[in-house]
Amino acid sequence: xxxxxxxxxxxVQAGGSLRLSCAATGRTATNYNMGWFRQAPGKExxxxxxxxxxxxxxxxxxxxxxxxxxxxxxAKMTVYLQMNSLKPEDTAVxxxxxxxxxxxxxxLKEKYDYWGQGTQVTVSS
Numbered sequence: 837x838x839x840x841x842x843x844x845x846x847x848v849q850a851g852g853s854l855r856l857s858c859a860a861t862g863r864t865a866t867n868y869n870m871g872w873f874r875q876a877p878g879k880e881x882x883x884x885x886x887x888x889x890x891x892x893x894x895x896x897x898x899x900x901x902x903x904x905x906x907x908x909x910x911a912k913m914t915v916y917l918q919m920n921s922l923k924p925e926d927t928a929v930x931x932x933x934x935x936x937x938x939x940x941x942x943x944l945k946e947k948y949d950y951w952g953q954g955t956q957v958t959v960s961s
Contacts, residue, residue: 838862838950840932845955848922852959856917858932858952866910868936872917873945874928874957881931886942887915895942900926922959929954 844856858870871886885896887906894906905918915932933948941947 838865838868838934840934840950840952842930842932842952842955845930845957847958847960850922850924850959850961852922853918853920854922854957856919856930856932856955856957858915858917860913860915860934865913865934868934868950869939869942870906870908870915871933871935871942871945871948872906872915873931873933874926875931875954876928879928881945883943883945884930885917886939888939889936893939895939897943919957922957924959924961927957927959929956 839861841859848854867889869889872884873881874884875881883897885906887894887908903921908915931954932952934950935948
């Protein structure tokens, strides 16, 4: 079993930055590929980015590429989502999630085994 707890959300002005954290517990948590998703009101949950369990390979959605960065600290069993140049359209509840399997599954939310409770990010214009 893996448990995920997100933190770091809040209210920020457009152009600002936030860093979200996702702390994992569980003996094998470091063996999981990790993803960040977001869900805005009335919209589907969408892929933001992901990072492999090993080698640090990352992938991002086109809407955040160049602005968001994912990195992990396996010693702390924590994954981070650094968000820069935030836009009002980035407003959503952000979720971290974990799965074991091919990294090609990054964007497929149905492949993820564990989810955090979500943290709200609001970007004002």
